[in-house]
Amino acid sequence: MIAPIRPGPLPASMQLTEDGRLRHFLTIEGLPATLLNEILERANSFLSITAQPVKKVPLLRGKTIFNLFFEPSTRTRTTFELAAKRLSADVMNMNINVSATKKGESLLDTLRNLEAMHSDMFVVRHEQSGAAQLIAQHVAPHISVINAGDGRHAHPTQAMLDVFTIRQHKGDLTALRIAIVGDILHSRVARSQIHALNTLNTGEVRVIAPKTLLPANVRNLGVHVFHSLTDGLKDVDVVIMLRLQKERMTGALLPSEHEYYRLYGLTPERLEYAHPDAIVMHPGPVNRGVEIASEVADGPQSVILEQVSNGIAVRMALMSMCLGIPSGVAA
Amino acid sequence: MLRALASCDDLQHPQLPTSELPGQHTTQFIHSTPTFAMQHVALNAERLVDQIAIDLRHYIDDKGLQHPAMVGIHTGGVWIAERLHTRLNLSQRLGKLNINYYRDDFSRRGLHPVVQPSELPFTVDDQHIILVDDVLHTGRTIRAALNELFDFGRPASVHLVALVERSGRELPIQPDVCGHHLHLAPDEQIKLNGPDPLKLELIAT
Numbered sequence: 001m002i003a004p005i006r007p008g009p010l011p012a013s014m015q016l017t018e019d020g021r022l023r024h025f026l027t028i029e030g031l032p033a034t035l036l037n038e039i040l041e042r043a044n045s046f047l048s049i050t051a052q053p054v055k056k057v058p059l060l061r062g063k064t065i066f067n068l069f070f071e072p073s074t075r076t077r078t079t080f081e082l083a084a085k086r087l088s089a090d091v092m093n094m095n096i097n098v099s100a101t102k103k104g105e106s107l108l109d110t111l112r113n114l115e116a117m118h119s120d121m122f123v124v125r126h127e128q129s130g131a132a133q134l135i136a137q138h139v140a141p142h143i144s145v146i147n148a149g150d151g152r153h154a155h156p157t158q159a160m161l162d163v164f165t166i167r168q169h170k171g172d173l174t175a176l177r178i179a180i181v182g183d184i185l186h187s188r189v190a191r192s193q194i195h196a197l198n199t200l201n202t203g204e205v206r207v208i209a210p211k212t213l214l215p216a217n218v219r220n221l222g223v224h225v226f227h228s229l230t231d232g233l234k235d236v237d238v239v240i241m242l243r244l245q246k247e248r249m250t251g252a253l254l255p256s257e258h259e260y261y262r263l264y265g266l267t268p269e270r271l272e273y274a275h276p277d278a279i280v281m282h283p284g285p286v287n288r289g290v291e292i293a294s295e296v297a298d299g300p301q302s303v304i305l306e307q308v309s310n311g312i313a314v315r316m317a318l319m320s321m322c323l324g325i326p327s328g329v330a331a
Numbered sequence: 332m333l334r335a336l337a338s339c340d341d342l343q344h345p346q347l348p349t350s351e352l353p354g355q356h357t358t359q360f361i362h363s364t365p366t367f368a369m370q371h372v373a374l375n376a377e378r379l380v381d382q383i384a385i386d387l388r389h390y391i392d393d394k395g396l397q398h399p400a401m402v403g404i405h406t407g408g409v410w411i412a413e414r415l416h417t418r419l420n421l422s423q424r425l426g427k428l429n430i431n432y433y434r435d436d437f438s439r440r441g442l443h444p445v446v447q448p449s450e451l452p453f454t455v456d457d458q459h460i461i462l463v464d465d466v467l468h469t470g471r472t473i474r475a476a477l478n479e480l481f482d483f484g485r486p487a488s489v490h491l492v493a494l495v496e497r498s499g500r501e502l503p504i505q506p507d508v509c510g511h512h513l514h515l516a517p518d519e520q521i522k523l524n525g526p527d528p529l530k531l532e533l534i535a536t
Contacts, residue, residue, distance in 0.1 A: 021441075042442075057479075320432075321442060
């Protein structure tokens with residue numbers, strides 16, 4: 001048995017090689033801005049592959065990638081799978097449901113078995129915070145681990161594709177006001193977004209949520225806190241809506257979904273408080289009529305579907321960087 | 332360690348023996364001497380481009396290539412292709428290839444630095460394509476470029492232009508039009524700096 005770990009700031013050596021290259025991608029916390037910029041530039045260079053009649057490059061030919069999804073996901077798993085396939089890697093999708101009590105043990109057993117199949121990378125989605133980090137600590141030295149979402153902790157590839165989409169539309173982040181709206185408390189996406197946006201020196205990062213859906217230490221993350229949606233949206237360039245994570249809620253955090261929509265739902269009228277050419281983002285899946293009105297989700301300012309397309313290029317960048325460490329470089 | 336020996340523009344030592352082949356601009360470097368010498372032809376990249384523009388015009392006419400499309404390979408090949416594209420006044424917009432994701436040394440050398448993405452602003456199917464690179468050495472870059480081109484379609488034909496062709500080929504790939512032939516030892520490299528001005532540089536590793 002291995003002791004459960006508490007995800008916190010990782011030592012940089014956990015994710016990077018001695019010469020600063022990406023080996024695992026577990027969290028954005030602690031990664032330098034130069035590396036985040038390299039990820040974004042690489043992702044940009046992969047975008048054009050989508051324009052080719054043959055949407056594939058031979059870069060990762062012969063590599064084997066396992067998608068280890070311990071928690072259900074459609075969009076994230078599919079875009080990881082497509083990203084791997086566009087790089088010509090062989091990709092296996094494993095939907096693993098483990099019983100809560102035996103998690104530690106069976107996880108390592110699973111890992112050993114997959115290692116025996118000569119895998120090169122694990123993409124891990126798990127409902128427990130720190131799962132990807134735990135796996136990264138126990139895999140064979142040649143295997144890279146990418147975190148595809150762990151508990152409430154981090155969802156770093158989602159944050160990178162969000163930043164990529166923002167830069168595509170708005171350019172330089174230092175001049176921007178960005179608001180993240182909704183269930184910050186349960187959101188690994190928000191946590192990773194805040195780290196990415198602050199590392200890249202975003203002008204102002206705001207969070208807008210009721211007190212019950214904010215973590216206690218939220219100001220320590222370097223954000224401005226608003227409890228009123230219309231106050232917080234004033235003059236922002238980017239509105240990031242979060243999904244209300246009903247499945248993660250225990251106890252009475254909210255009176256009702258209807259009440260939530262009345263106070264925090266993004267309607268066309270409320271969006272008018274933002275900058276006129278502000279973009280609206282959402283990591284999906286969208287709860288229409290709970291956190292966002294359909295007119296906004298499908299409206300001209302919405303870039304929600306572009307986020308999905310960009311997710312493929314960003315994940316291609318991360319996979320190729322993690323697997324592109326020349327042999328001989330110490331991990 | 333890379334050590335820049337000299338800019339080719341400055342390399343003229345008429346006292347050293349020459350081994351120029353008849354009808355070809357060929358330069359033999361004397362490896363035992365500390366100073367690399369270039370005979371008769373100072374490798375001025377801009378002048379080589381002028382010459383290639385003339386040769387390529389004749390080549391296109393001889394082959395009867397209708398509306399050829401030009402594609403430069405990032406980064407040096409694009410610089411040369413931009414100049415040739417203007418001089419030849421080609422009708423199709425210039426294409427650019429980033430062959431990094433088609434290289435054969437990924438598992439040995441890892442990812443190469445980020446360059447601009449590939450961009451082919453024309454249909455590759457049934458197109459006569461003129462591929463342009465700065466230095467033709469092992470031929471592996473051209474192999475990668477051909478593979479990438481064919482992922483965009485099936486060209487009618489592909490022709491190769493190189494600013495400089497040097498010794499050390501590892502694949503059966505030769506240029507159709509080329510500015511200069513060089514015999515270099517494996518530890519010698521020739522590199523194009525640019526884009527403005529274009530300048531060839533000899534490097535010993």
